[in-house]
Amino acid sequence: MRKKPLVLVAACALLAAGSPSTTAVAASGAEPWQTAVPAPADFTHPGVGVSRTQLDFVRAKVQAGAQPWTNAYNQAKNSRYGSLSRTPKPRAVVECGSYSNPNHGCTDEREDAIAAYTDALLWYITRDDRYAQKAIQLMDAWSATIRDHTNSNAPLQTAWSASSWPKAAEIIKHAYGNWPNAGRFATMLRTVYLPEIINGSNSNGNWELSMTEAIQGIGVFLDDKTVYDKAISLYRVRVPAFVYLQSDGALPKTKPSQNLDTREKIIDYWHGQEMFVNGLTQETCRDFTHAGYGISSISHVLETSRIQGVDLYPEFGERLRHALGFQSRWERNLEPVPSWLCQGSLDRGLGPITEVGFNALHTRLGFAMTNTQALTESRRPAGSNNLFVAWETLTHAENPS
Helix, strand or coil: CCCCCCCCCCCCCCCCCCCCCHHHHHHHCCCHHHCCCCCCCCCCCCCCCCCHHHHHHHHHHHHCCCCCHHHHHHHHHHCHHHCCCCCCCCCCEEEECHHHCCEECHHHHHHHHHHHHHHHHHHHHHCCHHHHHHHHHHHHHHHCCCCEEECCCHHHHHHHHHHHHHHHHHHHHHHHCCCCCHHHHHHHHHHHHHHHHCCCCCCCHHHHHHHHHHHHHHHHHHCCHHHHHHHHHHHHHHHHHHECCHHHCCCCCCCHHHCCCCHHHHHHHCCCCCCCCCCCECCCCCCHHHHHHHHHHHHHHHHHHHHCCCCCHHHHHHHHHHHHHHHHHHHCCCCCCCCCCHHHCCCCCCCCCCHHHHHHHHHHCCCCCHHHHHHHHHCCCCCECCCCCECHHHHHCCCCC
């Protein structure tokens, strides 16, 4: 098994107690990624992606037969991920090349992780112990077996799988409770998954954003403040480098370690895009699918942070709002693509990634989001992208908690 360095970088500065805000950042004279908010004094459980209060809201809606939650519940229950006859397919070494070629356990791992989360949700809604036991079977099979991830896509594969595992584990450990091998699962997350992703990535932005989501979730499950803080420190650099706002200036912000120190390098990294507008992402001109991966992880980290008592929406919500609005506008395909945008050609396919951010910004915070709302409501119930996103109409549609 390869040995990977586990380097945890301490956060550089601490904000005063209370929720962060753009005003506080501006007053400090520092850029957003030069400030840090410490992990919560005590973690909230279950608290990765969804809170107990949010889950209770969903359960009540499904029990009442209300829509869109009932259709979304049936979608999850009737999917291959909700099957009680599912057999886990763990491997000691998962080998994933570029675009999962070769694919030695890549799909099996990701989908078993999504299935465990699906089963955990179904148990919470139904209180049918068979679903909790199926989630435990899947998690136990992998924690008893996996030792490493290899090949070029190992960091991304690890991030995708480790984004789903903690969501399942949080519900089972802290709501269901009867899980004898929870400690072994925690060891798996710390020793197999975390070393592969802890130092982030200089690849396309969706890689590192998925990593931050996974690191944060692992930090919550492990009750490890240092791990949690590492996720937020990566997030603070990457989000401004992934979603452009006009306030950034003539060119997008960059991650220093990538050495994007000329206009030409930045344009090349942004897949040839030369004109920058609010909500454009670093991968918009690559394709909307990869842009959607990054947007999804941005929203997931914000939600988990809020559940943990540190509201980052005042600081990053505007980037998420514009990213959702811009991609949703062009995903809807109601107007010709202008020549300045991706040379007049877009590769659409945003995926089921808008519910979490839309609920936070529209339902809770009251922003009008015309394009995002139209796209989100037209595609309900949102299913799974079969990588790390699943059932977000069920968990987040019109969820006020």
